[in-house]
Amino acid sequence: MDLAIFLATLLFGFFFGNKSTVASFTPADSYLIVCGSSQNVTLLDQTYIPDSTPQSSISLKSQGAASVTYTSNSSTTLPSPLYQSVRIFSTTASYKFNIKQEGRHWVRLYFYPLPNSGYDLTSATMTLVTENFVLLNNFTFKNYNGSHLFREYSINVTSDTLVLTIIPSNNSIAFINAIELVSVPDELIPDQALAISPSAPISGLSARAFETIYRLNLGGPLITPQNDTLGRTWVNDKKYLHVNSSAVTVAVNPLTVRYRALATQEIAPNWVYATADHMGDANVNNVNFNITWVFRVDPNFTYFVRLHFCDIVSKAMNNLVFNLYINSDLAFGSLDLSTLAGDLGVPYYRDFVSNSSADSNTLTVSIGPDTMADVTDAIMNGLEIMKMNNEFRSFDGLSPVETILPVSASKKNKRMAIIVGSVAGSLGVILLLGLCLFCLGCGRRTKDSQQGGHSWLPLPLYGNSLSLTKMSTSSQKSRTASCLSLASTNLGRVFTFQEIMDATNKFDESSLLGVGGFGRVYKGTSEDGTKLAVKRGNPRSEQGLAEFRTEIEMLSKLRHRHLVSLIGYCDERSEMILVYEYMANGPLRSHLYGTDLPSLSWKQRLEICIGAARGLHYLHTGATQSIIHRDVKTTNILLDENFVAKVADFGLSKTGPALDQTHVSTAVKGSFGYLDPEYFRRQQLTEKSDVYSFGVVLMEVLCTRPALNPVLPRDQVNIAEWAMTWQKKGMLDQIMDKNLIGKVNPASLKKYGETAEKCLAEYGVDRPSMGDVLWNLEYALQLEETSSVLTEPEDNSTNHIQGIALNPPPLEAFDNSSVCMVEGASCGEEDVATSAVFSQLVNPRGR
Ligand SMILES: *[C@@H]1O[C@H](CO)[C@@H](O)[C@H](O)[C@H]1NC(C)=O
Ligand SMILES: *[C@@H]1O[C@H](CO)[C@@H](O)[C@H](O)[C@H]1NC(C)=O
Ligand SMILES: *[C@@H]1O[C@H](CO)[C@@H](O)[C@H](O)[C@H]1NC(C)=O
Numbered sequence: 001m002d003l004a005i006f007l008a009t010l011l012f013g014f015f016f017g018n019k020s021t022v023a024s025f026t027p028a029d030s031y032l033i034v035c036g037s038s039q040n041v042t043l044l045d046q047t048y049i050p051d052s053t054p055q056s057s058i059s060l061k062s063q064g065a066a067s068v069t070y071t072s073n074s075s076t077t078l079p080s081p082l083y084q085s086v087r088i089f090s091t092t093a094s095y096k097f098n099i100k101q102e103g104r105h106w107v108r109l110y111f112y113p114l115p116n117s118g119y120d121l122t123s124a125t126m127t128l129v130t131e132n133f134v135l136l137n138n139f140t141f142k143n144y145n146g147s148h149l150f151r152e153y154s155i156n157v158t159s160d161t162l163v164l165t166i167i168p169s170n171n172s173i174a175f176i177n178a179i180e181l182v183s184v185p186d187e188l189i190p191d192q193a194l195a196i197s198p199s200a201p202i203s204g205l206s207a208r209a210f211e212t213i214y215r216l217n218l219g220g221p222l223i224t225p226q227n228d229t230l231g232r233t234w235v236n237d238k239k240y241l242h243v244n245s246s247a248v249t250v251a252v253n254p255l256t257v258r259y260r261a262l263a264t265q266e267i268a269p270n271w272v273y274a275t276a277d278h279m280g281d282a283n284v285n286n287v288n289f290n291i292t293w294v295f296r297v298d299p300n301f302t303y304f305v306r307l308h309f310c311d312i313v314s315k316a317m318n319n320l321v322f323n324l325y326i327n328s329d330l331a332f333g334s335l336d337l338s339t340l341a342g343d344l345g346v347p348y349y350r351d352f353v354s355n356s357s358a359d360s361n362t363l364t365v366s367i368g369p370d371t372m373a374d375v376t377d378a379i380m381n382g383l384e385i386m387k388m389n390n391e392f393r394s395f396d397g398l399s400p401v402e403t404i405l406p407v408s409a410s411k412k413n414k415r416m417a418i419i420v421g422s423v424a425g426s427l428g429v430i431l432l433l434g435l436c437l438f439c440l441g442c443g444r445r446t447k448d449s450q451q452g453g454h455s456w457l458p459l460p461l462y463g464n465s466l467s468l469t470k471m472s473t474s475s476q477k478s479r480t481a482s483c484l485s486l487a488s489t490n491l492g493r494v495f496t497f498q499e500i501m502d503a504t505n506k507f508d509e510s511s512l513l514g515v516g517g518f519g520r521v522y523k524g525t526s527e528d529g530t531k532l533a534v535k536r537g538n539p540r541s542e543q544g545l546a547e548f549r550t551e552i553e554m555l556s557k558l559r560h561r562h563l564v565s566l567i568g569y570c571d572e573r574s575e576m577i578l579v580y581e582y583m584a585n586g587p588l589r590s591h592l593y594g595t596d597l598p599s600l601s602w603k604q605r606l607e608i609c610i611g612a613a614r615g616l617h618y619l620h621t622g623a624t625q626s627i628i629h630r631d632v633k634t635t636n637i638l639l640d641e642n643f644v645a646k647v648a649d650f651g652l653s654k655t656g657p658a659l660d661q662t663h664v665s666t667a668v669k670g671s672f673g674y675l676d677p678e679y680f681r682r683q684q685l686t687e688k689s690d691v692y693s694f695g696v697v698l699m700e701v702l703c704t705r706p707a708l709n710p711v712l713p714r715d716q717v718n719i720a721e722w723a724m725t726w727q728k729k730g731m732l733d734q735i736m737d738k739n740l741i742g743k744v745n746p747a748s749l750k751k752y753g754e755t756a757e758k759c760l761a762e763y764g765v766d767r768p769s770m771g772d773v774l775w776n777l778e779y780a781l782q783l784e785e786t787s788s789v790l791t792e793p794e795d796n797s798t799n800h801i802q803g804i805a806l807n808p809p810p811l812e813a814f815d816n817s818s819v820c821m822v823e824g825a826s827c828g829e830e831d832v833a834t835s836a837v838f839s840q841l842v843n844p845r846g847r
């Protein structure tokens, strides 16, 4: 962990030397001013010009008594060279800046009560305002715990000048050391974000001003303004961690961070995305902890929270799925990072608006595991918290600019009337009114906001990215296309969106069953009381749209006792909703580990594996065209109320090789840990890729641990490699689930281990077909059942068990009566060629 920081620091030293790696945004307005100085101050590459320099674009106006300037001679103990001079005022003074380009600007202010200036600057009390916002209100170092003050505001300037007015309060004096006024790219702060508790999109942010309170580079070193294209400072987060040891830092080479979709170099530099905190001691059996950061905030304000993410830990897509909380409220459930970002190593961010936690002066941000995810991990790379101006357009107190600067009040009479009116009321009324004003400001978004005002709405629907509009237009297009193609086939019942809402109690979070790359799955009940599983696609995912169609088309043609049936779908309102039969006992994985469910017996496990193998075998051979599942894993094998296993999630399915090809070439998809190494290497897909994944499932069922657990020692991380080494030694029983010890017939276990081993063969050609796998699992079940009937001395040979007549595999194994095609595909005899590898298994019926 410390090594990571060390390496990151080294990288910093190395790359920061090379200025060209920081692409630069060129601000239209850029004023860097040192106040009271008689000479330029150069700080790294930037020159700060004295405020006394005659410039047409800036003017300093001081009413009455002149200002005093003081330049300190010794700069050795100063926090920054910008603090070595100061301008002191005894009356109200203002700096007026000409603005070339309207829009958001940084206003950065530096204050340091220089000793020996001839004035007692520590007791100076000052108020600082722009035309619209109160930045400081009666600030004095006497009540401040710190030697110097740096403030950064982001203000949308909507006129051709910005006037900063400094007012000494109560016959005191005021001072300032340096000012920066620099343009910010318009995209930096969007107009919308998601409010937390109640969860609803909120607009009107473009009119608000922000004050930076915290800006953290999680798990990484300090990033100075020179290394940020917008001159920001990012500090390490360690002191804000609630439990210091809960996070493990990780760092990669910043040059491997690729800006693709949402985020740009301006949103945050790659140095931020190249380091992160992620979950530490993620022990398989005790994954229940969050990483929490705690921040002190003024509870009288609302905060804009921007969280930065970049998956720099995963080896494959869709592995990192986690929950995000703000003040213990779920801000984003099942955040599937790689899907949202589009790829690994691609920066992504999310904006929220939140108050401090109830009855406290803290704001907390937590990330924690999603119990349905394959890998237990959560990550965050950067965090920004900005205070938003209150309804008095102030960052400090309840006085608007108008009451502080009565002279200019006439300009804003209208707004004043409203505010004065509300001041008369109680604080509660004031807050309400402020809210109303804010809502009015939302203008044309109000309708959408209402629609989205329900807390059940998942986040992605109301994202704030600029690309969203473009995205939804194209989604619209594809949806129309899908309607046309869907209309021509019989695809089951078409549900209205209202029916879906009623069935799921408006997608109540408490009925969430799980989350996948495609979207969220809710439990529902139809009007006749039938239980349903409602899978709601994420509308922003183009990939999802394609998969939606694939899945409907595919599923509507397939009916099998061991495949989860599609009941219908809904594509109203750009929704992609699939309705399936409800599987009462949920995913197989939840019966293996990570939950408190009772342990499955060996016989139950065998029956479940056999059921799943039948489902896959049917996919591979039952239809006119072979279907490759592509994402076989324990969360895609579901159990009904009688523990009958059914294969689910054909979202990733692709039809198998046509006659002229021996494989389907396609982008690598699927879940890491289950991925066929051959498929991974050659991007070629055959049914044998599913067989490999099924081998991983078999090992997982036996050993009850995740396919991939990155926190284990290196040789144990990947279950396929780890279990294979034990299987080759014939010692699989050493690593199997402790609950099975002494309750498994060794011959059955041996057969099972051999079957899994064959499935996990390096090369597809060496792996058995699903039909062969099915035979062998049936055989393992036979061995288990006969052994429990006859308590014979154990015989480790699987070829013959003396004195026991081997029953034939149950007829159902190859009974087509359980297979029913809706259309097309014939239900011919499967070609279950008994391979040489499995030749010991001769069908006793001579079939
Ligand atoms: C200060 O910097 C400005 C802009 O870089 C330059 O034009 C000016 O000559 C400098 N003044 C002195 C005294 O160096
Ligand atoms: C600034 O405010 C104006 C007027 O409210 C708005 O049109 C503009 O989009 C805002 N700019 C930014 C960058 O928020
Ligand atoms: C919040 O506002 C109340 C009422 O104006 C005030 O008494 C309190 O000090 C404020 N809290 C903080 C932390 O400033």
Ligand SMILES: *[C@@H]1O[C@H](CO)[C@@H](O)[C@H](O)[C@H]1NC(C)=O
Residues within 6 Å of the ligand: 287, 288, 289, 290, 325, 327, 328, 329, 366, 368, 369
């Ligand atoms: C993480 O924090 C959230 C919010 O406080 C809480 O609901 C959840 O149970 C926590 N998760 C774990 C595993 O502690």
